[in-house]
Amino acid sequence: MRIRAHAFKRWRGSLVGAMLTAWTLALPILGAAQPVDGYVRARGVHVAQRPGATLVAVTVVIPVGSLHDPEGAPGTARFLAEIIAHSVRRRTDADPSRLDLRVERGWTAFTLLSTGDAWTRSWVALESAMFRRPLEDVAREEVRTRLLARFAFEEGIPAHEFQRELHRILVGTGHPWNRDPRAMRSTIDAVDSSVLEEFRARHYVAELAVAAVVGPVAEQAAHEALFPVGQDARGAIVPGGDPAWTEGDRLVLEREVTNAWIGVFFPSPLDQRRTLLEFLAFQLQDELNSLPPDPGLYSATVHIEDTPRGPVLVAQAAVVPEASGRWEERILRAMERLGENDDALFRWRRRRFRSASLLREAEPEATALRMALDLVREGRARSLPKEIPEIDAYELTDAVGSLANPRILLMGPDLPTP
Amino acid sequence: MVGLHIGSPALGLAAQAAPVDASGATVEARRVPPTEVFLPDTVLAPPGGPRIIRLPAPGSGLAALRLSIAVEATPIETSTAAILHALGLEQARAAALPLGVRVGGSRTPWGIAYTIVGPSEEFDYLAYVLRQAVAEPGPGRVELERARARVMAEMERVFETPAGRLAADLRADVVATASHTVRATTALESVTELTLPALWRRIYRPEAMSVVLVGAVPAEVALASLREIGSRTTGTGEVLDTYRGLVETESTRPVVLRQWYGEARVAGDITDPHSTVLALLVSRWLRELQHGFDTSVQLWDIGRTHVLAVIGAAYPSNAAAMRRQVHGALSEATANIGAEILAPVLAALRFDMLAAARTPWGLAMHAGRYHDATGEPDAGYQYVRALDRVSPESLYRYLDELTARPVTHAEVEP
DSSP: OEEOOOTTOOOOSOSHHHHSOTTTTOOOOSSOOOEETTEEOOTTEEEEEOTTOSEEEEEEEESOOGGGOOTTOTTHHHHHHHHHHHHHHHHTTTSSEEEEEEEOSSOEEEEEEEETTTHHHHHHHHHHHHHTSOOOHHHHHHHHHHHHHHHHHHTTOHHHHHHHHHHHHHHOTTOGGGSOTTOOHHHHHHOOHHHHHHHHHHHOOGGGOEEEEEESOOHHHHHHHHTTTTTTOOOOOOOOOOOSOSSOEEEEEEOOOSSEEEEEEEEOOTTSOHHHHHHHHHHHHHHHTOSSOOTTEEEEEEEEEEETTEEEEEEEEEEOGGGHHHHHHHHHHHHHHHTOEEHHHHHHHHHHHHHHHHHHTSSHHHHHHHHHHHHHHHSSOOOHHHHHHHOOHHHHHHHHHHOOOOEEEEEESSOOOO | OOEEEOSOGGGOSSOOOOOBOTTSOBOOSSOOOGGGGGSOSEEEEOTTOOEEEEEOOTTSSEEEEEEEEEOOSSHHHHHHHHHHHHHHHHHHHHHHGGGTOEEEEEEETTEEEEEEEEEGGGHHHHHHHHHHHTSOOOOOHHHHHHHHHHHHHHHHHHHHSHHHHHHHHHHHHHOGGGGHHHHHHHHHHHOOTTTHHHHHHHHOOGGGEEEEEESSSOHHHHHHHHTTOSOSOOOOHHHHHTTTTOOOOOOOOOOOOSEEEEEEEEEEETTOTHHHHHHHHHHHHHHHOOSSSEEEEEEEEETTEEEEEEEEEEOGGGHHHHHHHHHHHHHHHTTTOOHHHHHHHHHHHHHHHHHHTSSHHHHHHHHHHHHHHHSOTTHHHHHHHHHHTOOHHHHHHHHHHHHTSOOEEEEEOO
């Protein structure tokens, strides 16, 4: 049986839905956390037991990122998070643990990886650094020095310009979400501790954070250790409605660089099932990296950007300049083909996706981060091993059909006109 | 008939269908202490091989298969195994592509190894990919030449640098069987597509194979899938005869700008963690010193023995100081080791080990490595247990034994 979608149908819905944000207009979950089985289980904490794992991973997501940087001080979110992470690493140097940090546009994630017998001790160090203990002057200055040195190395990279333009296209010029989470030299250079402390007091609130714990832990013990994290976590409200935009567009930036970058952005409706969207992203990436490899291709990746106006499937390719026209067309056609599903072909693709998901989440810290972000986005942690087999070919075809017209960005030398 | 040995009755013989929590993770009534994760629950040793060792590691939904083949430490076997390994890896990767299964492979101090990882419920497919890895290679000359070039480049890389040359010289002096690496490049050039099948039959014998299985798949299922693996015929004496009498070719001469000096000594059994603890202590001590020259510590697996080497490089003006530091590294780094110094070192080692084993393939590699070195299915587990027993007193007893052993020196001059 073949199932076919009319890809990129014109979206005629109201733009009101697009103005709602799953991220920034999130509403608090009603009611306080209720005792369950004799202990308080927070809505914003998920515990996934992996009895055979050797380590425990704890991810805490603070709902703050470069989007929330104070006016005139871009980079405050990252600077603050780096200082906190640095002082935790200094304090837990002798502990069997590791702390990873990610600062993005709308969130900051601290991921602690530790042994089963030491994770609560390391967690206390992280928790107090995030929410209670004053920022350390030594840590601040060491981080400042390190970040400034890195700026000197990173400035002027053409790929960064492409990323800036990409994000501008996704939500429009002037939106605070466009700020680069890597921060600005001027902020790192000048911001003082009072600004940082004030920023932290406003955004680092344990009850509003979410967390996921993965590993050989008892659920009750994990909830008790993390209390009060997540007690008042705001569950994201998925408004249901239109994608980020309805009209396609194409922007060409002529630059004298050695290769060309292509970005094709497909906006999805806000209420699209996440697992389905991830399946689509996985398949598109698979299509773009088919064998034998294209001689004009350096790299092709597909990921989902959670913009304030909804999720957008972002396909990017770095190619030799003369292949840019062909690759723009190839990305568009590849997405169209994903709407044509043969039953057997679909089942095979779904097995591949399941395999890739399991392998990607073999590391407990990868699962913990994904689950914590699930909590932020939709108020629950997904079970991928259960959800993936439930996807059927019709849903995938519908998902392709629900994407609005793409916007396209090309950057490089001698680019083709449409 | 199949010989059956149960390593740990506590964990049971076969995995049962387990409940799944909201995240999809498998939940068992009893959490497994981290150390017990390293303990095999089943060992199957059928006559004629391959031996199968299972670690259940519940919760990930994945199964990992690590197959290792013991290879004799002779130039012929080592070089042929390297080519066969490269060819097998290509075959496995091609077979794994349709389902996106993870394929890895490495040449180890004891032979060669392949690791295949994917969903537990795709186990039949994983076994198929593994069979492809060890299947007799096709007659393709192009593939053979490509594999030979890759292996040759890897071998030559060791001798292109003074550090590689110094390490090879030290290894050759400490353990006689380690000296084959130089001569192996000569044997490598002599392998042809006509001799390759006979060499495959000799090396890829099931009785020389061991499989570490990590995941919720009963070991018996693995055995049924892998019984016909590898070569069932032997006898390649004629082929091996053609390699006897090969003359060693001139190996690559490194470009040397500084004076290189190293000391090495046999540091005990591979399952004794004191050598690893000592290496980390010396490494930290060296890192804190800044004298205008480079020094490092290395720990090599040779057979079931650890060899500890301290190596330095300096321009002539600093060469004497560098030699003194290399020579005194062991005694100075361990001059005042108390519990407060040892505790963070042990914690770091334990964490690194647990972190490396947090994935099914990492756990399979840990268990497989110690099994390959010792032939004991639970050697990896014994190592983890022994690490918990290291104390300042045991470390000093170990140091007394170590310093009584002969030291080997080597140097590479500009």
